[in-house]
Structure formats: structure tokens, C-alpha cells
Amino acid sequence: MDEHVRISHFRNHYELTRKNYMVKNLKRFRKQLEREEGKLEAAKCDFFPKTFEMPCEYHLFVEEFRKNPGITWIMKPVARSQGKGIFLFRRLKDIMDWRKGTAGKKLTSSEAQPARSAVNPPGGHDARSSDDQKDEIPVENYVAQRYIENPYLVGGRKFDLRVYVLVMSYIPLRAWLYRDGFARFSNTRFTLSSIDDQYVHLTNVAVQKTSPDYHPKKGCKWMIQRFRQYLASKHGPEAVETLFSDMDNIFIRSLQSVQKVIISDKHCFELYGYDILIDQDLKPWLLEVNASPSLTASSQEDYELKTCLLEDTLHVVDMEARLTGREKRVGGFDLMWNDGPVSREEGAPDLSGMGNFVTNTHLGCVNDRKKQLRQLFRSLQSQKKASS
Amino acid sequence: MTLTVLKSTSQGSWEKRILKSLNSMCTELSIPLARKRPVGEQKELLNKWNEMGTDEPDLSLFRPVYAPKDFLEVLINLRNPNYENGDSLSFRTHLGLIQVPLKVKDIPELKEFFVELGLTTGQLGIDDSTQVPPELFENEHVRIGQKVLAEQDSAAAQQYIRQGSPTALRAELWALILNISSQPEDILYYEQLKTNVIQHDLLVDSLIYKDVKLTASNDDYYFVFEDYLYQVLLCFSRDTSVLGHFAYNSASPPKSYIRGKLGLEEYAVFYPPNGVIPFHGFSMYVAPLCFLYHEPSKLYQIFREMYVRFFFRLHSISSHPSGIVSLCLLFETLLQTYLPQLFYHLREIGAQPLRISFKWMVRAFSGYLATDQLLLLWDRILGYNSLEILAVLAAAVFAFRAVNLMEVTSLAAAEAVLADLSTLKVMPLLQIFLFATVT
Numbered sequence: 157m158d159e160h161v162r163i164s165h166f167r168n169h170y171e172l173t174r175k176n177y178m179v180k181n182l183k184r185f186r187k188q189l190e191r192e193e194g195k196l197e198a199a200k201c202d203f204f205p206k207t208f209e210m211p212c213e214y215h216l217f218v219e220e221f222r223k224n225p226g227i228t229w230i231m232k233p234v235a236r237s238q239g240k241g242i243f244l245f246r247r248l249k250d251i252m253d254w255r256k257g258t259a260g261k262k263l264t265s266s267e268a269q270p271a272r273s274a275v276n277p278p279g280g281h282d283a284r285s286s287d288d289q290k291d292e293i294p295v296e297n298y299v300a301q302r303y304i305e306n307p308y309l310v311g312g313r314k315f316d317l318r319v320y321v322l323v324m325s326y327i328p329l330r331a332w333l334y335r336d337g338f339a340r341f342s343n344t345r346f347t348l349s350s351i352d353d354q355y356v357h358l359t360n361v362a363v364q365k366t367s368p369d370y371h372p373k374k375g376c377k378w379m380i381q382r383f384r385q386y387l388a389s390k391h392g393p394e395a396v397e398t399l400f401s402d403m404d405n406i407f408i409r410s411l412q413s414v415q416k417v418i419i420s421d422k423h424c425f426e427l428y429g430y431d432i433l434i435d436q437d438l439k440p441w442l443l444e445v446n447a448s449p450s451l452t453a454s455s456q457e458d459y460e461l462k463t464c465l466l467e468d469t470l471h472v473v474d475m476e477a478r479l480t481g482r483e484k485r486v487g488g489f490d491l492m493w494n495d496g497p498v499s500r501e502e503g504a505p506d507l508s509g510m511g512n513f514v515t516n517t518h519l520g521c522v523n524d525r526k527k528q529l530r531q532l533f534r535s536l537q538s539q540k541k542a543s544s
Numbered sequence: 545m546t547l548t549v550l551k552s553t554s555q556g557s558w559e560k561r562i563l564k565s566l567n568s569m570c571t572e573l574s575i576p577l578a579r580k581r582p583v584g585e586q587k588e589l590l591n592k593w594n595e596m597g598t599d600e601p602d603l604s605l606f607r608p609v610y611a612p613k614d615f616l617e618v619l620i621n622l623r624n625p626n627y628e629n630g631d632s633l634s635f636r637t638h639l640g641l642i643q644v645p646l647k648v649k650d651i652p653e654l655k656e657f658f659v660e661l662g663l664t665t666g667q668l669g670i671d672d673s674t675q676v677p678p679e680l681f682e683n684e685h686v687r688i689g690q691k692v693l694a695e696q697d698s699a700a701a702q703q704y705i706r707q708g709s710p711t712a713l714r715a716e717l718w719a720l721i722l723n724i725s726s727q728p729e730d731i732l733y734y735e736q737l738k739t740n741v742i743q744h745d746l747l748v749d750s751l752i753y754k755d756v757k758l759t760a761s762n763d764d765y766y767f768v769f770e771d772y773l774y775q776v777l778l779c780f781s782r783d784t785s786v787l788g789h790f791a792y793n794s795a796s797p798p799k800s801y802i803r804g805k806l807g808l809e810e811y812a813v814f815y816p817p818n819g820v821i822p823f824h825g826f827s828m829y830v831a832p833l834c835f836l837y838h839e840p841s842k843l844y845q846i847f848r849e850m851y852v853r854f855f856f857r858l859h860s861i862s863s864h865p866s867g868i869v870s871l872c873l874l875f876e877t878l879l880q881t882y883l884p885q886l887f888y889h890l891r892e893i894g895a896q897p898l899r900i901s902f903k904w905m906v907r908a909f910s911g912y913l914a915t916d917q918l919l920l921l922w923d924r925i926l927g928y929n930s931l932e933i934l935a936v937l938a939a940a941v942f943a944f945r946a947v948n949l950m951e952v953t954s955l956a957a958a959e960a961v962l963a964d965l966s967t968l969k970v971m972p973l974l975q976i977f978l979f980a981t982v983t
Binding site: 310311312313341345376377378382385386388389390392393455457521522524 | 594595597598673674711712714715764765767768769770771772834835836838915916
């Protein structure tokens, strides 16, 4: 492959983006951390709700299920997106049929279409390799995950956060965090008594779009800045700082857990869409990572976010070779990890775990990207002139 | 210009019009103004209390009783029958829509009144931006705010908030300034109102529903708070303590008569019980408050206090300096005096500036500005105990977009230039207009 070519995916990104692989990798990474650095460090990986791969871990799942009677579990197909094929359950008999091979009796009506659907929604496509076709019949791979029953609610509604992380390389690990993102609200009010109402529990916009209450004009999204302000006025700035740095932890650890398995290639980069759920104790949970986050826009604001996101991604990829490689910020992206933590201090060396260290992440903060890009490219130009 | 003259001439006929509109809707739709709910319905409503937004009643036949533009027409036609044209030379040359000669402040007086917004004083909304190191102003300001709260000093809070309130302290500061402390009797009072809502259905409720669905629910940010809006507004319409504000309001609450007893005072009741008929956009007074208060009875108290102190002045006719008439006149005078070219140009193309800015002022800019900017603006309303800042901001917006406005040739084009205020930063605009423009 030519030197200058860039590919927007890593060959085996499914290690991170398919739920069953991700769980496996995370569990393994956690064990390793516990061995090497003790229980406290390992506990930092507890941002993923207890998950069991089906059908191979079915017996482990049943054991866990019996230990915690009455809690709710969610069953998710491993390789599908947009909320398809997901259902909730509380009783083992609800999944007995599924286990016998009828691939889940609670498939939604949108599932009536053949799996290899030609109806690929514009802008978002299923992250499937050719291997997956085999899994369609008879029993698709699912994961059973502990359902988070106490989600943080705004206005009585459940929501999740979509955050964008750009990985330029895995070895060494270089990752950028985009300042903008959004909170996606469920259209209906949250209550545990209506498990069958998938509209309540699933916050994907794709699912919401089919809800009878859905009004396209609304879009049911909040920019993450608005969400951050709302939280700050309710809980104070310190609690918000803690929450957002806990989220940073999720991004880094999840990437570290697949660092050694991803086939590294200097031509590759990838933009991930992370789905995060926050519970009432302000603890963030990782729901999943998407390798092809939807780039269709549901509103003008959404359109601007996504076009700027793409523009800045291309700036970081830097096909024109304008950057020096030492930048800590490009447009709306902040360099979050550069083979080690990146500090916010201007010019200070990148320290790790030291006293006043503040990470260089600004999720939900002011995104004055146009101004920053102008300044950046102007100074790059003058640097080039000076050296030539 | 006295209260009584305005009252007898125009407020009275305006009230009659509103009431007539309400009564005719009532007759057309054959819906009683009020009815007791059957027990089954009461139970259902109680169960759904926290999610009334999920209800989708058929509201197609309901129309808002009036919209701000109807109210503007009334204000435009206000005249003082006692006024002799020979009196004030300057007023004779007033080219705006308002033809009532009330006294309004000019820029030097506004500079004095709003002295804390000056260029040499630190402001939240300006001096807390990302480029300014927090040691210069923000940190100290937050520390002072915490001290004010610790000492529960309401007057100090009011003075302090003129420079803006830190996000984390705002809810408490506003409560302190408005003298709201959630006592058990306040919570009980709210619960009683809630019981009232459960037991009786009012025609006005449908109007409230419709307004929330049309305005707040369609807003990109406030849609989330839809349920809270019903919980506040339905109770508000039944709150007879709100009637107290009519003592200092030139308006009088609309009255209704028990069936068959028209004209007999002893059978007159105020309708709705709080005397306030909601108009199109009314729910936007409550929506921004949902950002700050999450406990329904506290949210309710804050809104009620904001209403009887400030918001009512925005849709009733009076000669008060914070009344909507004075605000309109202040806006027009500022524009005509300090941006005469712009004012004249807009007038020539049939785009009287007030026709565009009126809706901003009536809603205290709610729904037009970004929420964080709106809250900074309302900080100053509380701090200065005056709504005049709304008129100043409206003029500042026109000044800011003057270059584009000079190029337009129609009212529609002027509206388009001023359609989107969501990117504006209010404090710099106000500062530039008051303190940094050569007059």
C-alpha cells in the first residue's frame, strides 16, 4: 500500500465494537491489571455491566441470574446496530425459547426483514464481516447483560451519551477526544414496570424514530455542553469534573484492553462512537462502542456537529502533512492519550499520576474550533516559512 | 399619565376582548369553563401526574386566547385623551408605534442605573470566558457568592447578582433574593393545589396543554421538562393567592358568573381562579426555571414569585417603568435616538422595529436566547429589580446586526436577519451598547 494512503478502519475493530469480543477483551485486561497492579487498579475497569456471552456462557449466566433474583437483564444481539433485536427480561423462561433455537421470540417488527437487509440506513452500516452471515441461522450470538435499573433521569426521561473518540494508532496508543457530543433522550417516561415497551428503554434515535410519540422536529437530543451545564447547576462543578474524568477512564481503559489484539497498521485510523449511560449515583457505564457511528443528521445542530466532526477528523489525519505531530489540540479534538496521559498544562511535560495533573480532555466544554484552527494553521505556516 | 386613565380607557376594553374570546370558545366547543372530574378520571390523573406529557388529548379545536402580536395591536392604539400635543417637542417627533408619552431613561441615565455592568467591573458572561484566567475575577466572585449564601443575606445577594451568578450557586441565590424557603406549609399549599387540579377540570387547562405542546415541547432544549410545565401551570391557574398581585396591577382579573346569575356580584367568581389567562407562549416563562429547580413545589414557588414580581408586567397595560408599554417606548426611543439611520430605514421599508422585538420582550427573551445566556440576563432582572434591561438588550441586538439590517428591503427580510438569537452573548452586547458606543 502506498505511504500516503489512509484507511478509516482497523481490520479487526470488532474486537472492540462487537459486544461479545469487547467483554472478553475487557475481562482479560482486568485480570491482567489485577495481577500486575492490584485490586484497586483493576476496579477501574468496572464500568461495564456484568455480561455473559450466549450461548457459550449460558451456565455461568444462570448461576449469576440465580444469585440475583428479581433484577432485570437485557439481551442484545452481538453484531447488530440501531437497537434491533434487543429485549429485556426478568425470568429465565423468557429466554428458554430463545435457547431452544428460535432466535428470540421478542424480535421487533423491524426484524421481519431478512438479516442481510438491503435497507441499509444511510450513513450507518452494520459492522459485519463476511463471517457473520453464518451466525444468522440458527441461533445468533447474543450477550445477556445486567440492565442498569437506576439510570440518571432528566425530566423523568432516560438518556444515553454519544461521545466521539478518534484513534490514530494502537501501538503506540494515540487517541483524541472530541469536545462535542450529545445526550439522546427516550421519548417516554422511565419506569421499570413496562419492560415490553422498548421505546422507554432504548434510547437509540433509530428506535425512537418508530415510536408513536416521535416528532421529527424535536430530535430528542441535547448537546453535551447543555447537559454538562445542567448537571453543574444541579450537582456543582466538582461532581461534574469527577463524572467526566470517570468517562475519560472508560475511553482509555477500553482502548488499552484491545491494544494488543488490534492489528496495527500505520495507514489505519478509526472514529468511534461511544455510548455511555449514567446512573443515579453519577457513575458512567459503557454500553457499547461503534465503529461506524451514524453520520446522518436529525436536526440543523446535529448536522453542524457531524460535519465539523468529520472536518476535524480529516485535519487530525492530516493527509496534507501540515501538522508537526506535537499538537495537543486540533479543532474540536483534544489529544487524550499519547502512549501515556496528556496533561492540560501548556508546555508542561506529560506527567503521569503526579499531583496537579489535569487531563487534556474538554468533553462538553466550549468548542471554539474555528478560531483554534485559524491560529493553528497560521502558526504552522509561519513555522514552515521560518524553516525554509 | 396615571394608572387610572390607562386603566379605564384601554386595559378595560382589552380585558373585555379576552374574556369574550374565552367565552365564545367555551360556547363553540360546548365545554364548561369548569367541571368536577368523575372519580375514575381523578384516579387516572393522579397516576399520570408525573408524566402528563404522554397524554395526547385532541386539542385541535382549541386556539390560544391571544398571541403577543394581538396584544401589540392594542398597545399601538393606546392614546391618552388628556394629552395635548403642544407639551413635549421631542415626543411630537416620536416615529415609533407607541404613542403614549411615558417617561423613559436615556443612555446616560441607564449607565447610572446599570453602573455595575460597566467596562471596569467584572461580569459573569464576559470575564469568565475561556481566555480569561479565573484568578482575575471568577474565583473571587464565586467565593463572595458562597459567603453571601452562607449568611443568607437577601439584599447582599441582590447586589451581588448584578455581576452575574455562578452556575452552581444560581438556584440558591434566586431563592434567597425571591425570599423562597421551602417550609412545610409551602409544600402543603402546593399539594392542595395539586388536589384541586385532580378534582376539577378547567377549560383553561386545555389552553395550557396546547401552549406547552406548541412552544416548550417543540423547543430543542425545553422539551425534556414538558411534564414539569404541566405540574406547575395547572396548579398556578388554581392559585387564588396570585390574585393579590392585582392590587398593584392596573389590570383586573376576569370574572365569570355562575350559570343563570349573570351580573349578580355575589355569584361572580374569578376565572381562572388565579385571574391570569394564559396566552400563546406563556409556558416559556416557566421552562428556563426547570433548569434550576427540580422539586415541583420549589419550582412552583419560584415561578409564582417571578410572575407576581416581574412577568405579569409584560402582558398587562400600565404606566410602570417596567411595564410593557414603558419597555416598548424605551426600546423605540433608544433606537430612534442612538441609531436614527437604522430606525428611519426600517420604518421606510415597513419594518417598524417594535414589530420584531415585541415578542422578545413579552417573553423576557425565553426561547430566543441560549439557556445559559438567558439565565445571565434574568440574573440582572433580579439584581436590578427591573425589566428595563429587556428593552436595552433588544436595542443592543438591533445595533449589533445594524449592518445587515441596513441592507434589507422588507419586513420579512428584517425578520430573517433577527430570527436566530441563539448565538448571541448578552453581556458583551449590553456592555457595548451602554458603555462603549459613542453617543
